[in-house]
Amino acid sequence: MLTTLENPEIAIDYIAEIVRLKKEMNAVILAHYYQVPEIQDLADFVGDSLELSRKAKETDADVIVFCGVHFMAETAKIFNPDKQVLLPDLDAGCSLADSCPGPLFKEFREKYPDHYSVTYINCTADVKALSDVIITSSSAEKILRNIPADKPILFAPDRNLGAYFAKKLGREMLLWQGDCIVHVAFSERRIEQLMIEHPNAVLIAHPECEEHILKRAEYIGSTSALLTYTETSPHMSFIVATEEGILHQMKKRSPNKEFIPAPPEDKGCMCNQCPYMRLNTLEKLYSCMKNRTPEIILPQDIIDKALVPLNRMLEWTKVD
Numbered sequence: 002m003l004t005t006l007e008n009p010e011i012a013i014d015y016i017a018e019i020v021r022l023k024k025e026m027n028a029v030i031l032a033h034y035y036q037v038p039e040i041q042d043l044a045d046f047v048g049d050s051l052e053l054s055r056k057a058k059e060t061d062a063d064v065i066v067f068c069g070v071h072f073m074a075e076t077a078k079i080f081n082p083d084k085q086v087l088l089p090d091l092d093a094g095c096s097l098a099d100s101c102p103g104p105l106f107k108e109f110r111e112k113y114p115d116h117y118s119v120t121y122i123n124c125t126a127d128v129k130a131l132s133d134v135i136i137t138s139s140s141a142e143k144i145l146r147n148i149p150a151d152k153p154i155l156f157a158p159d160r161n162l163g164a165y166f167a168k169k170l171g172r173e174m175l176l177w178q179g180d181c182i183v184h185v186a187f188s189e190r191r192i193e194q195l196m197i198e199h200p201n202a203v204l205i206a207h208p209e210c211e212e213h214i215l216k217r218a219e220y221i222g223s224t225s226a227l228l229t230y231t232e233t234s235p236h237m238s239f240i241v242a243t244e245e246g247i248l249h250q251m252k253k254r255s256p257n258k259e260f261i262p263a264p265p266e267d268k269g270c271m272c273n274q275c276p277y278m279r280l281n282t283l284e285k286l287y288s289c290m291k292n293r294t295p296e297i298i299l300p301q302d303i304i305d306k307a308l309v310p311l312n313r314m315l316e317w318t319k320v321d
């Protein structure tokens with residue numbers, strides 16, 4: 002039982018109320034792995050960006066409550082223009098999406114008209130509307146392999162993810178210079194120290210991390226791939242270089258294994274937690290369902306244009 006911030010005298014059982022509202026509204030709650038544990042535990046589905054896009058496209062619920070960041074809720078809206086899509090906190094943005102404003106991206110595209118534009122899903126709907134195909138970290142390899150070898154590629158907005166796949170596939174790409182504030186905060190020095198203190202622990206990392214961190218990793222993958230790896234690998238201890246929220250699912254799935262969050266350089270900061278993802282709280286989730294706001298609204302022409310590269314991503318990564 003918790004009280005509301007607006008009215009501390011009134012005690013509300015948020016979990017029970019959210020469950021009740023969900024039924025009343027015929028809503029589905031989708032949550033990313035970087036959400037706080039209490040939201041992950043309440044959600045109908047928890048997943049990575051690709052899985053959440055698939056769920057958003059398939060749902061027959063009337064309302065989608067998206068516990069993630071703005072670009073993820075926008076993606077759900079693009080797939081469901083006739084449904085109401087709610088986001089607990091409209092300020093839940095993303096440093097990658099912010100690094101790539103639509104008008105600048107348009108200029109970039111116009112400068113290289115012969116290039117195929119491959120864009121990470123962590124971008125605004127305007128940028129999606131200007132792209133040829135959207136990728137996520139778990140679908141990038143398959144999609145990039147599908148583009149003819151002689152076709153030059155523009156990759157936006159994550160320079161680290163782009164550089165990782167360029168190297169892995171031996172394919173040159175023109176990279177937009179954006180990055181994720183969480184994944185560039187990890188300290189190589191402190192990770193090294195942890196490896197000495199925990200000699201049996203292996204480092205696993207998300208490809209949004211910088212190359213000097215990735216070089217030391219035993220395994221590199223999207224949030225879902227990292228989760229599966231910790232379940233199936235014979236190792237018993239892991240240093241995890243991605244947002245700390247994923248540790249909740251890792252511990253749930255492998256209760257006997259040890260998970261250590263990779264540390265940022267500054268001991269005092271909580272830089273391995275995404276400040277945008279963490280804006281969503283149980284109270285805001287309850288409030289957005291009760292008041293049916295904040296809601297994601299997008300212009301129809303942007304929806305129509307952005308749907309093309311998003312559908313292409315799902316088509317090229319279809320699981321038969």
Ligand code: 13P
Nearest residue numbers: 049050051137138223224
């Ligand atoms: P994935 O869940 O696709 O690995 O993306 C990670 C991320 O940074 C989402 O914001």
Ligand code: SF4
Nearest residue numbers: 070095096181183275
């Ligand atoms: Fe964006 Fe990074 Fe937060 Fe993901 S973790 S939403 S990429 S800032």
